Amino acid sequence: MDITVNILLTIATAATPLLIAAIGELVVERSGVLNLGVEGMMIMGAVGGFGAGYLTGSPWIGLLAAIAMGAVFSLLFAVMTLSLATNQVATGLSLTLLGLGLSGMMGTSFVGQPGERLPNLYIPVLTDIPVVGRLLFGQDPIFYISIALTAAVMWFLFKTRTGLTLRSIGDSHTSAHALGIKVIRYRYLAVIFGGACAGLAGGHLSLVYTPQWVENMTAGRGWIALALVVFASWRPWRVLAGAYIFGAVWIGQLHAQAFGIPVPSQLLSSLPYLATVVVLVLISRNKRLTMMNTPASLGQPFVPDR
Amino acid sequence: MSADHDGANLLEVRGLTKIFGTLTACDHIDLNIAKGEIHALLGENGAGKSTLVKMLFGSLEANSGEIFWNGEAVRITSPGMAKKLGIGMVFQHFSLFEALTAAENIALSLDDGSPISSIAAKARALSFSYGLPLDPDSLVGDLSVGERQRIEIIRCLLQTPQLIILDEPTSVLTPQEADKLFETLERLRSEGKSILYISHRLEEVKRICDRATVLRHGKVVGHCNPREETASSLARMMVGNEVKAVVRAPADGIETAQPLLEIRALSRKPATPFSIPLKNINLNVRAGEVIGIAGVAGNGQGEFFESVSGEVLQQDAASVRIRGKDAGALSITVRRLMGAAFVPEERLGHGAAPRMKLSENLLLSRHATDGKVFVGTGGAVKSGAVYAAAQRIIVAMDVRKSAPDPEAAALSGGNLQKFIVGRELDRSPAVMVVNQPTWGVDAGAAAHIRQALIELARSGSAVLVISQDLDELFEISDAIAVMHNGELSKPLPIAEATFEKIGLLMGGAEPGHAEHTLETA
Numbered sequence: 001m002d003i004t005v006n007i008l009l010t011i012a013t014a015a016t017p018l019l020i021a022a023i024g025e026l027v028v029e030r031s032g033v034l035n036l037g038v039e040g041m042m043i044m045g046a047v048g049g050f051g052a053g054y055l056t057g058s059p060w061i062g063l064l065a066a067i068a069m070g071a072v073f074s075l076l077f078a079v080m081t082l083s084l085a086t087n088q089v090a091t092g093l094s095l096t097l098l099g100l101g102l103s104g105m106m107g108t109s110f111v112g113q114p115g116e117r118l119p120n121l122y123i124p125v126l127t128d129i130p131v132v133g134r135l136l137f138g139q140d141p142i143f144y145i146s147i148a149l150t151a152a153v154m155w156f157l158f159k160t161r162t163g164l165t166l167r168s169i170g171d172s173h174t175s176a177h178a179l180g181i182k183v184i185r186y187r188y189l190a191v192i193f194g195g196a197c198a199g200l201a202g203g204h205l206s207l208v209y210t211p212q213w214v215e216n217m218t219a220g221r222g223w224i225a226l227a228l229v230v231f232a233s234w235r236p237w238r239v240l241a242g243a244y245i246f247g248a249v250w251i252g253q254l255h256a257q258a259f260g261i262p263v264p265s266q267l268l269s270s271l272p273y274l275a276t277v278v279v280l281v282l283i284s285r286n287k288r289l290t291m292m293n294t295p296a297s298l299g300q301p302f303v304p305d306r
Numbered sequence: 307m308s309a310d311h312d313g314a315n316l317l318e319v320r321g322l323t324k325i326f327g328t329l330t331a332c333d334h335i336d337l338n339i340a341k342g343e344i345h346a347l348l349g350e351n352g353a354g355k356s357t358l359v360k361m362l363f364g365s366l367e368a369n370s371g372e373i374f375w376n377g378e379a380v381r382i383t384s385p386g387m388a389k390k391l392g393i394g395m396v397f398q399h400f401s402l403f404e405a406l407t408a409a410e411n412i413a414l415s416l417d418d419g420s421p422i423s424s425i426a427a428k429a430r431a432l433s434f435s436y437g438l439p440l441d442p443d444s445l446v447g448d449l450s451v452g453e454r455q456r457i458e459i460i461r462c463l464l465q466t467p468q469l470i471i472l473d474e475p476t477s478v479l480t481p482q483e484a485d486k487l488f489e490t491l492e493r494l495r496s497e498g499k500s501i502l503y504i505s506h507r508l509e510e511v512k513r514i515c516d517r518a519t520v521l522r523h524g525k526v527v528g529h530c531n532p533r534e535e536t537a538s539s540l541a542r543m544m545v546g547n548e549v550k551a552v553v554r555a556p557a558d559g560i561e562t563a564q565p566l567l568e569i570r571a572l573s574r575k576p577a578t579p580f581s582i583p584l585k586n587i588n589l590n591v592r593a594g595e596v597i598g599i600a601g602v603a604g605n606g607q608g609e610f611f612e613s614v615s616g617e618v619l620q621q622d623a624a625s626v627r628i629r630g631k632d633a634g635a636l637s638i639t640v641r642r643l644m645g646a647a648f649v650p651e652e653r654l655g656h657g658a659a660p661r662m663k664l665s666e667n668l669l670l671s672r673h674a675t676d677g678k679v680f681v682g683t684g685g686a687v688k689s690g691a692v693y694a695a696a697q698r699i700i701v702a703m704d705v706r707k708s709a710p711d712p713e714a715a716a717l718s719g720g721n722l723q724k725f726i727v728g729r730e731l732d733r734s735p736a737v738m739v740v741n742q743p744t745w746g747v748d749a750g751a752a753a754h755i756r757q758a759l760i761e762l763a764r765s766g767s768a769v770l771v772i773s774q775d776l777d778e779l780f781e782i783s784d785a786i787a788v789m790h791n792g793e794l795s796k797p798l799p800i801a802e803a804t805f806e807k808i809g810l811l812m813g814g815a816e817p818g819h820a821e822h823t824l825e826t827a
Contacts, residue, residue: 161413164422168403168414175401178365179415180385291578292405292445 005134007251012139013209015247016146017042017201021225022232022239023146023153024197029229030157031190032170032297036092037077039222040099041195045070045202047103050115050213059116059207063142063200066207070199071192073099078191082184085301100216110213117211118142140208142200149197154236166190170295173302183302198222224273231280233290242280249275315377316341316469316500317362322371324357331357333524334371339469344491344501346511346532348544349521350748355504358521359471362502363395364388389415394467396458396475402446409442412461425464433460436490450604452483459490470494471502476510480602481776481809488514506544506749507777508537522546545749552756552781555764557594560784565590566768567646567737568627572620572634574613582606582792584613589787589794591737591768596760597797598783599772600808606792607772608651611741614770615648616641628737639674647735649727651742651772653719657726660715664707665689665696667714668729675733695732703728704754720747727755731762738762741772756782776808790814 021038028035048069053062077095080086120140121127127137157163166186169176173183205217224246232238249272257265284290319337323330332354339345349355360366362373364382373380375391382388388395402411409426416425426442433440438456446454455475462470472491476484491501491514505511511518511532518532520543528543535543567590574584584606591597601607612618613634614626620634627633628644638648650656658667669680669692679695682688696711703724707717714722727743743759744752760782763769772789773779779786785797788811795811 161422164406164410165414168406168410171403171405172401175403176414178385178397178401180364180387180389181414287578292447294405296405 005131007255008135009139011244011247011251012135012143014250015243016140016143017204017209017221018225018228018246019146019240019243020142020149020204021198021201021222022228022243023150023236024194024201025225026229026232026234026236026239027153027157027166027197028190028194029298030170030234030295031166031187032173032295032300032302033081033187033191034088034092034299035074035077035081035095035191035194036089036226037074037095037099038194038198038226039218039220040096041070041073041198042099042202042205042222042225043103043216043218044073044099045199046206046217047107047110047202047213048199049203050110050206050211051106053116053207054110054113054213057116059118059211062116062207063118063203066199066203067196068199070202071196074191074195074198077195078188081301082187082191085303088299088301096222104215107213107215111215113213115206115211115213118207140204142204142208145200150236150240157236167295170297173297173300177302177304183304187302198225201225228276228280231277231284233280233284234293234295238280238283241283242276245279246272246276314340316375318374318377319362320372320374322358322361322373323369324354324361324366325369330524332361332368335521335524335526337519337526339500339502340517341468341500342495342498343516344495344503344514346515346518347502347504347521348506348508348511348518348540350506350544353521353544354524355521356473357524359395359473359502359504362388363393363471389465389467392466392468393471394462394465394469395471395473396455396462397473402454402457404447405445407443407445408440408449408457411446411457412442412464415461416464428464429460432463436460436463436493437486438490450602452479452602455479459487467499469500469502471504473504474506475503476505476507480812481805482813483602484510508532508540511540512537520544541749547750550750550753550757552753552760554760554782557764557784560592560595563592563594564630565592566629567591567614567739567770569614570625570627571622572610572613572625574609574618574620577609577618582609584609585792587794589770589797591770593736593766593768594763595784596763596769596771596782598779598786599770599789599794600776600779600786600812601772601774601789602812603774605789607741607789609792610789610794611648611650611739611772614739615650617650642671642675645736647730647733647738649730649738649740649743651745653722653726654715658714658722661713663711663713664700664705664717664725665692665711667725668692668696668699671729672733699725699728699732702732703758704751720751723747724751724755727758731758734762734765735767737768737770739770739772742775743771743773744775744778745773752778776805779808780805788812
């Protein structure tokens with residue numbers, strides 16, 4: 001029983017950074033902006049979070065620093081693509097390259113240093129309930145943030161006027177502009193929100209998952225988060241499902257490899273990607289719903305005609 | 307223009323000027339709109355009408371000039387500001403969001419923060435009171451163009467504006483839908499609201515408008531009372547000279563002529579959730595005749611054109627036959643080699659490659675059919691011959707341009723259309739299929755294109771014209787069929803066709819016509 005609980009807890013820990021980064025990117029893409037810089041913003045969050053936690057001794061300050069780092073870094077992307085109307089794909093790619101390089105440079109003195117870990121939640125009595133206690137009341141704080149964030153984004157996008165406005169900009173920025181909606185302002189806020197989420201996701205890696213700094217420690221998670229958004233057809237609960245499927249299969253195949261089952265390890269390592277794609281494609285079969293949820297102006301630079 | 311403020315003018319515009327690069331789109335425009343009048347703004351495409359209203363609605367900023375609202379000078383810097391003053395606008399190219407519902411679309415343009423559910427109820431009530439029924443929960447992507455326009459109008463009315471600007475509102479409506487719109491406008495006028503009505507349809511301007519301002523090349527060329535003018539005198543003001551009427555010689559001996567284009571039981575599944583399926587379409591176009599296909603936009607005309615041209619291949623090779631041979635599964639180039647020519651609706655991207663020169667665009671569509679003339683040994687392009695041919699077309703169609711061989715995108719829409727139609731006519735094709743031949747083309751050039759299509763038919767070709775412009779179809783067609791919801795009606799010979807009959811068909815008055823088979827009349 002304890003093993004099952006431990007496995008479930010590691011799955012949640014593996015899925016949390018993916019979920020947070022993907023939810024942030026979902027909001028960005030719903031506003032019609034494609035930011036391929038998630039990996040770069042994440043690694044900047046990781047190095048910023050670790051550094052602030054290490055230097056101040058407080059993982060909580062590290063957490064705030066990770067969020068701020070991602071947000072500030074995304075601002076660079078926002079200025080380029082929104083104010084200067086550069087190509088979003090090229091700008092996003094260079095943001096990732098810049099982030100990977102810059103974080104490596106900033107983190108040279110952190111390599112090998114012990115980091116601060118965010119403590120897990122502990123509520124007397126509740127956390128001590130067998131099995132469900134640790135799953136529900138004994139995880140790290142960012143796990144709870146990730147779930148609350150998903151619910152909040154769902155509510156925001158589909159139940160509030162501001163959310164409706166954001167979706168309308170993603171559907172047609174020219175129509176939105178014609179109605180007098182401030183397209184660029186909304187997109188700035190969306191991109192910064194996405195950056196803050198990516199930074200938080202990076203902070204999870206260096207403050208919870210493995211509380212240390214290793215160069216390139218995001219290891220492609222930013223790209224997985226990006227893919228999750230598309231395969232989840234821009235819907236929050238599907239992003240949640242996708243992140244957890246990925247996490248579950250990832251942890252499962254690690255255990256399978258440890259058991260030494262006679263399957264090539266390369267094949268096992270590719271399983272999480274395959275499984276996530278298959279499941280999300282299956283639940284996105286409804287073409288009409290997918291069409292309705294796809295931001296039609298995604299990736300197109302917007303220049304108001306003045 | 308009198309500059310005194312007598313209080314009766316809701317809006318007064320003085321010396322409004324807008325310059326794009328070297329082009330003066332609006333040149334010292336003066337315009338007065340009184341309270342409770344329907345004021346027409348007339349002009350050819352490119353005369354500056356859209357630029358002017360965009361400045362009034364705050365989506366463009368004027369370079370110079372003044373705007374007075376109720377006698378007070380105002381600067382309209384954004385659509386939000388225009389709305390606050392009480393100016394509402396119904397756009398020509400709708401500013402709707404396809405992936406959202408009608409109610410959500412309406413909610414987006416209201417700033418009062420009321421919940422979406424109450425907006426749905428308000429919209430429903432208002433739409434029925436104006437006789438424009440609307441289901442607030444339907445997805446815009448699923449609606450016809452006429453229904454979309456209703457959303458635009460309701461959205462505008464919910465803001466209780468004093469001035470409503472309508473940009474070419476009837477170009478997408480059936481005659482019956484247009485009548486309904488006119489009733490709504492007259493009711494609004496009786497409520498004391500002012501309407502700025504932009505149109506190039508002179509008959510309807512004469513019918514509903516109290517005053518008119520005519521623009522030509524960005525300048526005001528006159529004010530008049532349209533009721534005292536004739537359609538041709540208004541046209542003369544807009545164009546600046548007399549427009550030649552199109553002559554349609556009688557088509558003799560058509561009954562016995564060979565069909566050159568045959569459509570047999572053509573069906574097609576919808577390609578996207580928002581597109582229309584084609585249902586069992588049958589049509590013959592014989593040598594020597596022009597068949598027109600009418601219909602409200604978005605009823606499957608685009609899908610039909612794609613299937614006939616070969617942009618989308620058919621499973622059933624016999625569903626499209628060109629000069630007696632099955633062509634349904636053949637590519638555009640092969641269909642061209644069989645003697646067919648196609649002019650799609652979108653000029654930039656379909657009809658022409660925007661960033662390529664006219665001569666290059668000519669080569670692109672005719673390298674296969676005119677290989678011997680344009681391509682030499684070893685595949686080398688004979689650029690001299692291509693250039694000469696392009697110049698021949700430019701002269702024949704009177705294409706106006708700024709350079710000897712400009713990029714397609716550098717031409718105005720109407721001039722590019724003349725070139726594209728001319729490029730196909732130059733081949734004297736046996737079968738010619740044209741989608742919206744004169745959309746956005748000025749009256750003089752439109753008459754030229756229409757005449758050329760008739761003459762092509764009379765010289766022994768089969769011509770199929772898909773158009774939203776009923777006047778155009780009545781001018782050139784020998785028979786008119788109507789497309790509604792992916793189905794095609796039987797062609798009505800022009801002698802029997804009336805606006806009313808065609809209008810009813812456009813609205814879907816003849817739901818099924820399974821009995822309709824190959825014969826045309």
